[in-house]
Amino acid sequence: MIPAPTRFQRAFFAASPWLVLVFALEALPGFGPWLERGSLTSFITGFLPGAGIAGLWLAGFAVREPGFPGWVRSFAMGVSLSEGVRIANGLLFFGSLDRAPRTWSGFAVFLALSLVAASLLHRLAFHRAESERQRGLAEEARQQSLRARLAPHFLFNTLNTLKALMAQDPARAEALVDQLGVLFRQVLVHAEAPSIPLREELAFVEAYLGIEQARLGDRLQVRIEVPEALEACEVPPLSLQVLVENAVKHGLGALERGGEIRLRAAMEGPDLLLEVSDPGPGPGAAPDSAPGAGGSGTALETLRARLAAPGDLTLARAEDRTVATFRWRQL
Amino acid sequence: MIRIVVIEDEPLARQHLVDLLAELPGVEVAGDAANGREGLALVARERPDAVFLDIEMPGIKGTELMHLLPDPRPAVVFVTAYPQHAVEAFAGGAVHYLLKPISRIGVAQALSRIRPKDESFQKEWRRIPVRRKSGTRLLGPEEVDALVADLGDCQAWTAEGRLPVDGTLAFWEERLKDQGFLRVHRNALVRLAAIRELSAEDDLVLPSGRLPVSRRRMEEVRKALGI
Numbered sequence: 001m002i003p004a005p006t007r008f009q010r011a012f013f014a015a016s017p018w019l020v021l022v023f024a025l026e027a028l029p030g031f032g033p034w035l036e037r038g039s040l041t042s043f044i045t046g047f048l049p050g051a052g053i054a055g056l057w058l059a060g061f062a063v064r065e066p067g068f069p070g071w072v073r074s075f076a077m078g079v080s081l082s083e084g085v086r087i088a089n090g091l092l093f094f095g096s097l098d099r100a101p102r103t104w105s106g107f108a109v110f111l112a113l114s115l116v117a118a119s120l121l122h123r124l125a126f127h128r129a130e131s132e133r134q135r136g137l138a139e140e141a142r143q144q145s146l147r148a149r150l151a152p153h154f155l156f157n158t159l160n161t162l163k164a165l166m167a168q169d170p171a172r173a174e175a176l177v178d179q180l181g182v183l184f185r186q187v188l189v190h191a192e193a194p195s196i197p198l199r200e201e202l203a204f205v206e207a208y209l210g211i212e213q214a215r216l217g218d219r220l221q222v223r224i225e226v227p228e229a230l231e232a233c234e235v236p237p238l239s240l241q242v243l244v245e246n247a248v249k250h251g252l253g254a255l256e257r258g259g260e261i262r263l264r265a266a267m268e269g270p271d272l273l274l275e276v277s278d279p280g281p282g283p284g285a286a287p288d289s290a291p292g293a294g295g296s297g298t299a300l301e302t303l304r305a306r307l308a309a310p311g312d313l314t315l316a317r318a319e320d321r322t323v324a325t326f327r328w329r330q331l
Numbered sequence: 332m333i334r335i336v337v338i339e340d341e342p343l344a345r346q347h348l349v350d351l352l353a354e355l356p357g358v359e360v361a362g363d364a365a366n367g368r369e370g371l372a373l374v375a376r377e378r379p380d381a382v383f384l385d386i387e388m389p390g391i392k393g394t395e396l397m398h399l400l401p402d403p404r405p406a407v408v409f410v411t412a413y414p415q416h417a418v419e420a421f422a423g424g425a426v427h428y429l430l431k432p433i434s435r436i437g438v439a440q441a442l443s444r445i446r447p448k449d450e451s452f453q454k455e456w457r458r459i460p461v462r463r464k465s466g467t468r469l470l471g472p473e474e475v476d477a478l479v480a481d482l483g484d485c486q487a488w489t490a491e492g493r494l495p496v497d498g499t500l501a502f503w504e505e506r507l508k509d510q511g512f513l514r515v516h517r518n519a520l521v522r523l524a525a526i527r528e529l530s531a532e533d534d535l536v537l538p539s540g541r542l543p544v545s546r547r548r549m550e551e552v553r554k555a556l557g558i
Contacts, residue, residue, distance in 0.1 A: 152412040152413045152414075153387060153412050153413070155412070156412035156430070156431040156432060157341065157344070157412050157431055159431065159432040160341075160344050160347070160412075160431040160432040160433060161341065161343050161344060162432070163347060163432045163433070164343040164344055164346060164347030165343060167347065167350065168343070168346065168347070168350075214343065215341045215343065215344070216340075216341060216342075217341065217342035217343065218342070219340075252389075253389060254389055254390075255389055256340075256365075256366045256368070256389045256390045
């Protein structure tokens with residue numbers, strides 16, 4: 001039995017045709033007679049960057065492994081770029097690869113150029129990967145929110161409330177239908193934007209709290225302290241919602257008497273700080289046991305991943321309340 | 332008379348369930364509580380025949396509360412948004428469970444499970460609740476000519492017109508078959524005594540309208556009418 005090739009072996013196999021091509025080109029008389037000069041210096045400075053690194057670049061593409069280090073590929077691409085420029089320069093202006101620099105100083109310039117190109121390419125790749133990741137996380141948050149809306153506990157209890165209101169208070173029943181509309185529109189309409197104005201997120205959160213208040217009655221009190229000036233700030237869609245929903249579900253859910261949920265916003269330097277607190281027993285006290293409430297991973301974890309750093313989301317206890325805070329850089 | 336206690340944490344849902352129960356004949360709501368603790372005290376004091384119990388509550392869950400009820404244990408009907416809870420409910424000895432959103436007919440079914448042998452109660456139960464703007468009215472079977480299903484909506488044909496009724500035709504057929512009602516069509520249940528005429532087109536003529544008889548059921552209808 002032949003063992004599966006290692007990543008290095010596969011890279012080497014993928015690179016070998018390219019290596020042969022570069023070797024042949026450089027070896028052709030008139031193109032790159034490094035054999036005539038034959039010195040070790042010309043070999044290292046001329047051949048290695050061209051063949052080795054460019055080959056590695058090709059390998060990086062050929063392997064296309066998720067685990068292949070991104071910086072290696074970026075560096076290989078950068079080196080290949082400057083090597084390409086060197087070869088083109090030789091062919092265009094001197095009609096031969098022979099005139100390309102093959103000295104240590106030329107090699108140093110070449111290496112510096114490669115590094116600059118590499119770092120630029122790496123940055124570009126990083127940004128593309130990051131925005132892709134953000135899109136995926138935003139989608140995940142949307143799905144989680146949708147699952148929460150369709151969880152039996154929320155959906156059927158809300159329908160039951162609606163039925164009760166139709167008999168007891170038709171005007172409030174109508175308001176509840178409007179709030180449900182707002183809630184479902186937000187999670188069904190695919191939000192492309194990485195962030196939305198706080199004003200919009202608040203409208204969504206208020207619709208959600210309105211429904212929960214219709215259900216829970218006096219057990220749910222709400223205090224929203226958001227300065228009007230901050231309503232234009234940007235926040236990731238469904239971010240505040242996650243904290244508020246957590247506060248209702250885990251904070252008030254365990255309390256027979258219920259209590260007050262407080263929502264605050266403030267600026268701290270260039271960051272917007274959003275804080276949601278509840279009088280509940282705090283994280284870890286009540287395991288999430290309701291069937292259908294979960295899904296893959298918690299909404300809180302998804303929110304943490306969406307923020308710039310894991311520390312941007314904190315859960316703490318203060319004055320017998322559970323306080324969840326997250327920060328979001330304002331551009 | 333069945334005496335019932337309702338334990339449910341959401342105030343509107345609680346009031347709704349109390350209202351649904353209170354409008355039924357033979358039912359007295361002895362009290363309602365917002366959580367398990369209060370509920371237990373209420374049950375100890377009122378000694379009801381049955382408890383309608385929400386499962387998802389803060390503090391003591393409904394499924395836990397069931398085992399804490401004092402002897403003689405009242406019949407337990409669970410109220411829940413989760414069908415998954417049914418197994419646990421029946422394992423614990425519940426007589427029935429209601430799925431939210433709660434319907435009149437669900438409440439009716441639960442009550443017939445609580446007192447399956449109570450003749451007077453079962454008789455009360457044959458009354459048909461029709462929804463009107465002014466509230467729910469209970470009609471005796473003799474006040475209804477027919478029950479007709481239309482797109483999932485069940486209507487009672489009466490002298491006052493066609494009034495909406497909860498529940499499926501199959502449910503009513505089961506309840507009214509020994510009250511002189513007969514299925515004459517996939518979507519119609521007719522009180523035989525209300526039939527005035529069998530027309531040449533095989534339509535049944537009732538005081539409140541005409542209903543076709545399906546070919547498959549024609550023979551059965553003729554036999555029941557003695558023609």
